[in-house]
Amino acid sequence: MRFVISGFFFIMMFSYAAAYDPLDPNGNITIKWDIMSWTPDGYVAVVTMNNFQMYRHIISPGWSLGWTWAKKEVIWSMVGAQATEQGDCSKFKGNVPHCCKRTPTVVDLLPGVPYNQQFSNCCKGGVVSSWGQDPTSSVSAFQVSVGLAGTSNKTVKLPKNFTLLGPGPGYTCGPAKVVPSTTFLTPDRRRKTQALMTWNVTCTYSQFLARKNPSCCVSFSSFYNETITPCPTCACGCQNKKNCVQSDSKLLSMVGINTPRKDNSPLLQCTRHMCPIRVHWHVKLNYKDYWRVKIAVTNFNYRMNYTLWTLVAQHPNLNNVTQVFSFDYKPLVPYESINDTGMFYGMKFYNDLLMEAGPFGNVQSEVLLQKDKNTFTFKQGWAFPRKVYFNGDECMLPPPDTYPYLPNSAHDNLFSFSTWISLVLLLLTAIW
CATH class of the missing domain: 2.60.40.290 (Immunoglobulin-like)
Known part of the structure; x- marks a missing residue:
């Protein structure tokens, strides 16, 4: 009887936790x-x-x-x-x-x-x-x-x-x-x-x-390392692996191929991750007081247009967002005094519709963030998000040990090559 009661409370706690979004x-x-x-x-x-x-x-x-x-x-x-x-x-x-x-x-x-x-x-x-x-x-x-x-x-x-x-x-x-x-x-x-x-x-x-597998995944890259960390293999399950199509398949030219099904079954492009949505976070540039991130969202489902899409990221430096290009942005503060979460979404009549898989099936933006002198670093994957959600569902992130690492010869306040070029040009202009 004691085991039955314990099991009941475990199930209740698990069910509650599953519906709770921190x-x-x-x-x-x-x-x-x-x-x-x-x-x-x-x-x-x-x-x-x-x-x-x-x-x-x-x-x-x-x-x-x-x-x-x-x-x-x-x-x-x-x-x-x-x-x-x-x-x-x-x-x-x-x-x-x-x-x-x-x-x-x-x-x-x-x-x-x-x-x-x-x-x-x-x-x-x-x-x-x-x-x-x-x-x-x-x-x-x-x-x-x-x-x-x-x-x-x-x-x-x-x-x-x-x-x-x-x-x-x-x-x-x-x-x-x-x-x-x-x-x-x-x-x-x-x-x-x-x-x-x-x-x-x-x-x-x-x-x-809602589903036994995630519906999106995240990949990483950075200017300081040539390594690209891809989405985990079969991040969203591989149950659709037999029915996926290659991006150059003649099947995609058939009339009505993009029409959604009544059961919402996807038609996915064949990928190693087999996710309908991939979010790519690229650490693009490093300045003295700022750093810059490029975010790209790609749709791999040939039967789904995402209207009013949202992208949520959790990162400690989102409390110092300076400018967001080509997306709308709103900080989210789930708990008082903690401002590390933000929501990105499309601009109305511009990119608020994420098209089905294909040449137009992606949206992208860049984010400029001011450095927090006390916490900012490129070491140990700090520059990458802790959590990412697309349309309210949490995406699968790569294992932390696979993140692009900072080369041993580099240090935290390194400038990107483009930044050095800009400084040289400014100096030459002043001399001339």
């Missing part, structure tokens, strides 16, 4: 139900999904939300979303519900639907931005009219077993909990009104639950 300790998706009015057999509610994750967003084909009704409820109608299946509504004559399933699944509507089907913060194809990247786009909402549900706070029963897919697995949702009713401003913003009843559901993400 770089975003408070990140979650909160689903809020606000009952706005009662109907003869139920209620009308506004369901709002808030993505409070700093750098993990929901990409196309978008979210799908499911639950189990507590009684025999039906969905009479919806605005801003739709159920994927109607279910068996044969017992209804005349006015037929939108959905009669006891376990409905709801999805967002696509952009461009008629105005009378739209609702505030709806109709984005289920795409929801991360809170850190764009708070105004981190919300999705719809309206639902529920029947056979009870018509008061005492008779309404909360739905159970919430599930959230976004667009794949990985999210675990807790039970619905009644909370203080939400307060709203009226459309003219002159007075406040209150929901009749409100409950919340909190969903957290676990990369362990």
Whole structure:
């Protein structure tokens, strides 16, 4: 019995740890139900999904939300979303519900639907931005009219077993909990009104639950060493090794080869790491008071465009970022007094779309960082990141003993060759 109890607590602790992200300790998706009015057999509610994750967003084909009704409820109608299946509504004559399933699944509507089907913060194809990247786009909402549900706070029963897919697995949702009713401003913003009843559901993400292998890897190089440290072999697993294609394959010229599959199965370029995404961190230049890094992200999946992509890096010198070229950048401070994490993402309408594998399947930027005199060094791989995330999933880094090493003849304040050339030119200009 003692071993059973110990095993139970071990599983609970492991499950919690798997869903806990140390770089975003408070990140979650909160689903809020606000009952706005009662109907003869139920209620009308506004369901709002808030993505409070700093750098993990929901990409196309978008979210799908499911639950189990507590009684025999039906969905009479919806605005801003739709159920994927109607279910068996044969017992209804005349006015037929939108959905009669006891376990409905709801999805967002696509952009461009008629105005009378739209609702505030709806109709984005289920795409929801991360809170850190764009708070105004981190919300999705719809309206639902529920029947056979009870018509008061005492008779309404909360739905159970919430599930959230976004667009794949990985999210675990807790039970619905009644909370203080939400307060709203009226459309003219002159007075406040209150929901009749409100409950919340909190969903957290676990990369362990989403997939058994990483979805990205990191490679390193530097100006002070000719060695390039590649991604580890089979960093993302080699289960797709038999179905990968060479970059010069005639198969890639076939019509429709880039069309995503319903099961989101990838079509990867053949590589030793077999990852859809590779992040390359190159220590490019060294100045007296600054140093420069080049970051490149390459897509090796021929069936996936990454919209609203994010790249998160943890490095102690990110507290002194001076300038970021061709990416947007936002420092992340998961804990007070520790500023060693930053989020990179594409500039809108410029490089916020990471194209599928091929000649355009990469984005890159350079970062200028001011040296911290007390900690800066090129020794022992200090110049390389401690953690890297792409789209919220942690990437596999090479083993530390394979990092490009600093030559024995070099020292920490060495200048790059290009820096010496610049100084010589400046000196010659002054003499002339």
